[in-house]
Amino acid sequence: MATNADIRAALEKKTLWLATWMIHHANAIRPKGQIKVGGHQASSASMNAILNALYFDVLRPEDRVAVKPHASPVFHAIQYLLGNQSRQQLEGFRAFGGAQPYPSRTKDQDDVDFSTGSVGMGVAMTAFASLTQDYLAAHGWLDRAKGRMIALVGDAELDEGNIYEALLEGAKHDLRNCWWIIDYNRQSLDGVVSDGLNARFRDIFTACGWEVIELKYGSKLQAAFEQPGGAKLRDWIDGCENALYSALCFKGGAAWRARLEIDFAGNNDVLALIASYEDAALGELMGNLAGHDAALLAATMHAVEHDRPICFICYTVKGHGLPLAGHKDNHAGIMTAAQIETLRQAHGIAEGAEWDRFSGMDLPEKKLSDFLRAVPFNQSGLRRYTAPAIEADQRIAPRAKPVLSTQEAFGQILAAIAQDAPALAERIVTTSPDVSVSTNLGPWINKTGLFAKAERTDVFREEQIASVQKWQRHMAGRHVELGIAENNLFTFLGALGLSHSLFGARLLPVGTLYDPFICRGLDALNYACYQDARFMLAATPSGVSLSHEGGAHQSISTPLIGMAQDGLATFEPAFADELATIMHWGFDYMQRDGSGTQEEKNWLRDERGGAVYLRLSTVPLEQIDRPIDAEFEAGVIDGGYWLRPPEPGSRAAIAYTGVVAPEAIAAAGLLSETMRGIGVLAVTSADRLNAGWQAAERARQRGDVGACSRVETLLSALPRDAGLVTVTDGHPVALSWLGGVYGHRTKSLGVEHFGQAGKVEDLYHHHGLDRNAIMHAARALCFGGDGRYLQPLAC
Incomplete structure (x- = not known):
């Protein structure tokens, strides 16, 4: 009688086949253009067991996952088996209208939580999504259980600096419910990574308050270590260089035997242990690292009983289960037709049944269907939530001065919203990378406070030291102060700007930074827009008008960035009445979902909505005394x-x-x-x-x-x-x-x-x-x- 363990093992083989076949079909069978299609068969195989453990066992509907970009074929295969993806999409992998090369919230049909592709960005996004979840819960707006925000990370991906910026920010804000699962296959695009990185990762994550769980050996290797000579074999593996281990995995069982017999000459216990395995079984044993043991992975994750952030370092072999396994050039490698045919036979896939959901699985179809229907992750169906729009129609008239800069006007408008439009102000959350005061967020913060999970008083005020800033920190605060890292700002705006879809509660995020430093966070800004996150960005001061700060603080290219960036409506007002009109429109524009009839009646795609970028200045200008009528507002919003x-x-x-x-x-x-x-x-x-x-x-x-x-x-x-x-x-x-x-x-x-x-x-x-x-x-x-x-x- 088939057990759940049998079913999970069969599904693991099936997803490996589907992912591998998907890429082969795209490159060798489906008509293609002038250049190769690609698809990363080895990188997909590396994470196959990890993804199986998560989606078929560990995950709950409220959990969210950023899948390693190059593991997208396995992700699509799993979603296909769960009924969330179509065969047509798999057949169109990397083709126009088909499943995307890298998981995409906006372009994929299946249930993608976070887009990935620019490596490191999806990883950091999970940390800021968790902070967003905590913000919603603290304000009483989260009406469902807290989920775990999970990133599946390639070890070479951890070279990206934005990941460590996010780690530090998480430590400052008491990050919770966040797991990063490292595919530690010790290979990168161009070769084998340096030895000893696992210890570096462990030290860094521990220093930032994370629990680190190393999963190195699978159950078969662990059983072998209990045999006579097993402890010595384990010591040998622990001391083996990454490059040698990868090379022997590629060469297979006979090569393992030859090398181990040389290195253990005279050690009869180890030699007897090795001799007890045939070549194929020995190769399988030495490749039985924990990252390929789905049952062990699931059991370890189920045993977690706290909400502190966890880094799982899962040892794997890149290309595990494929003839490419371990080869240093396997990153972009594509299996030959002969190799695919051998894999087909090994998996019991009949010719012509390559796409069938249950072909090659020697189990009753009803058992498989019943199991998949009962998978915990899939119980809620697609998890794209909606949230009611926040009323943004009330016009705010801040106290006007005859001479005013747009930066000062921005601060006055926000302060007036806090005073006169409480329903709108309640859902506005501001954030800034340590420049809140110098971007004129001070009045807003004084009225609304800083968000913190634990209340903290303003020591300077308690000590009766005069200050215009009231730095009161409490759970109802509406400003989140970040450190000086623009990547974190844009990633956080991306997470906050998806709160309605990820968590079913709408926020209206407003971020500020110095305009020239948009360039420092440009990858994260593009990533947030690619996710279709909704936010308002006030970038100020801008241009050479920030005269006394010199060239390092004067922006030149940002108007072109604003024009070129998809998903971002860019404005550069001169006067306060223009800015007030734009912000009033912007809070509505941020909430449009594009579900209505798409008309180009005004040629601006306004039915869809998006994010808003305001390029502001500190130079005070004499204001124009004029009526604000519908014609004026239409001109300002439409561009001139x-x-x-x-x-x-x-x-x-x-x-x-x-x-x-x-x-x-x-x-x-x-x-x-x-x-x-x-x-x-x-x-x-x-x-x-x-x-x-x-x-x-x-x-x-x-x-x-x-x-x-x-x-x-x-x-x-x-x-x-x-x-x-x-x-x-x-x-x-x-x-x-x-x-x-x-x-x-x-x-x-x-x-x-x-x-x-x-x-x-x-x-x-x-x-x-x-x-x-x-x-x-x-x-x-x-x-x-x-x-x-x-x-x-x-x-």
Whole structure:
């Protein structure tokens, strides 16, 4: 009679076959393009038993897993057996519309918890997902059991520095319910990793407060160690270099025998132990490391009775169960057709039945089906939760000052939300990498407090030391202060911004950092957006306008990053009323789920929603006293509006974005003394103007001849023979494309080189952003060298 142990063993063989066949089919059977498809058969095999132990035994529905990128074929195979993945998807592995090369929340059909692919990112994500879970529980918003956030990690993946940044942050915030399971196969992409890393890992994790559990030997090896000579054999394995062990695993049982007989010459107990195994059995014994013993792994994990973070170091052989096992070049290796045929026969797979769920499993189909239906992990079905939207329609009017920077306005708007919109404020959680005060989060924190699992008073206030900051820490606090690590900021924003889907409770995360240091966390920002996480990012100060800090703190490329980053709507307002309008819209935009009818009525894909990036400045600007009506708000949100419309026959217009507004306005005023009808275009979002233009172009190509984007409507007011000057405190390419909309002659001003310290006026002059430079550019566009107007360009 088949036992659960028999079923689990059969499933382990089945998932190894399916993962291996999936990759072979993609590379050798399915028609493919000009380059190889790939698929990492050895890396998948390395984690097969670990994934089987988890998904068929240990995991509960509330647990979440970040699967090692190169183990995705095994993951897809397991989901196929559980009924969460289709055969069509497996057959389309690494093809358009098929199962993804690396698990993807947004592109895979099966139940992916965390996207992986950029190594190290999914690992850190589990730590911040656990912190998010604790935040929700502390505020009373988690209506289900706490789950374990689990990362399956390649040992070479632990070279990624962001993992250690996350470890330190977890130690500061009392990380709980987090497991990292290391596939310690001692191989990387290009060879064999250094010896002794297990001890390094153990020391690092222990220092950060983790329990470390080393799983080195499988049950067969453990039984062998109990035999005469077994202790000596264990000592030999413990002292064996990684490269030699891998090489012998590849060569097989006969090679093991030859080497061990040499090294144990004269030791009759060990020689007798070795002689008791045939070559094949000896090879199997020496490859019986704990990471390939699913029953042992499951029993060890079931025995855990606490919620402290745990690092499991699971010894494995890369390519275990395949002819590639142990070879140092096996990372991208693909088995030959002959090798696949041998594997097929060994697994009892009939020709033509390669994809059948239960082919090759010599067990009653009903037993298998009943077992899979009862798997604890799969009892809740797909675990993509939803959460009601938070009402974000209330308009907040913070106390306005006649002269104000957008950074200061940002802080005032958040503080006003905390005061006047409690339902919205309740779900806003802010976070910052040790720059909360210098990014103007201080007023918000004073009103809402810092989040901490244990209440801590502000010692400075108790000691009656004057301070404008009230650093009260308690469980109801709504700001999480991070250390100086931008990767952690973006990874945490990614976790917080998926709370509605992961945990069924909605948060509205707002993160702040200095704009130039977006580049330090760019991989994590891209990762958060790839997950479709929803958050608001206020990056400030920005540009060379942060004048006295010098080039190391002055951002140039970030406007281009904002435009290029998918899933991120980028804005650069100049005035407080623009910012208030954008933030009001942004809290709604962050909550859109894309489930409605997808229409390109405004060409901005707004039905889907996404994250929001605000590029702000510390330079105070004189504010404009004007009514905030629907037309103004639509212009700000869609990307731009005419601050001063061009007159008929106008020869030039100035388009600016952000903090350089006064320079553009002043230049237009001066030019008006000699040139009629100079237009001034306020660009609040080059990103959205460009996205709308591109979308309208695609619509016209599909036959919608009446499609017209916001930027086309705006620039249609400017005569075709007029010149266009663009100016931005960033790379000039961010706005230079405006000339391509209708073919206006364009001169783009911006920053192309590292900045330096100095007064704002000096740096604007140095980089050609000041009013005189703008005037010169406009005149150069409109007049020839002999002082005559330039003729319109020929069509």
